[in-house]
Amino acid sequence: MKVGNIYTRRDPQGRLHIEMLEANAKRERPPKKQVDKCECCNVNESIGVASSTLGAFSIRWCAECNKQNAEPLGMLCHLIKDCQGDVADWVKELTAFHNGEYIRWEKIKDIALNGKTDKPEEVE
Numbered sequence: 001m002k003v004g005n006i007y008t009r010r011d012p013q014g015r016l017h018i019e020m021l022e023a024n025a026k027r028e029r030p031p032k033k034q035v036d037k038c039e040c041c042n043v044n045e046s047i048g049v050a051s052s053t054l055g056a057f058s059i060r061w062c063a064e065c066n067k068q069n070a071e072p073l074g075m076l077c078h079l080i081k082d083c084q085g086d087v088a089d090w091v092k093e094l095t096a097f098h099n100g101e102y103i104r105w106e107k108i109k110d111i112a113l114n115g116k117t118d119k120p121e122e123v124e
């Protein structure tokens with residue numbers, strides 16, 4: 001008897017055998033998407049995946065963002081907005097990549113609370 005991917009049968013002694021059909025293994029999979037850019041700066045090639053310091057978010061990082069203690073600008077802005085800028089001191093040590101450079105707390109806070117983004121790059 002076959003139900004979905006499960007196949008059951010009884011052997012001559014009456015014992016029940018349950019088997020998984022290998023339908024999924026035979027199905028052709030789409031080519032793996034090439035996504036190896038750093039998700040923090042969206043510029044450099046990533047060197048690996050790790051958690052953000054801001055929470056349990058796994059993202060791809062490049063060596064430079066790692067060295068710069070950077071976090072994705074959008075995530076920082078959401079956090080700062082949620083806290084009305086009242087964040088822990090260690091958050092103020094973080095940087096973010098914006099319009100080709102790493103920016104620090106005062107500028108990040110300004111973008112988060114006042115929406116000054118130095119076009120063309122938009123936040124959110």
Ligand SMILES: [Zn+2]
Binds near residue numbers: 041043
């Ligand atoms: Zn990066």
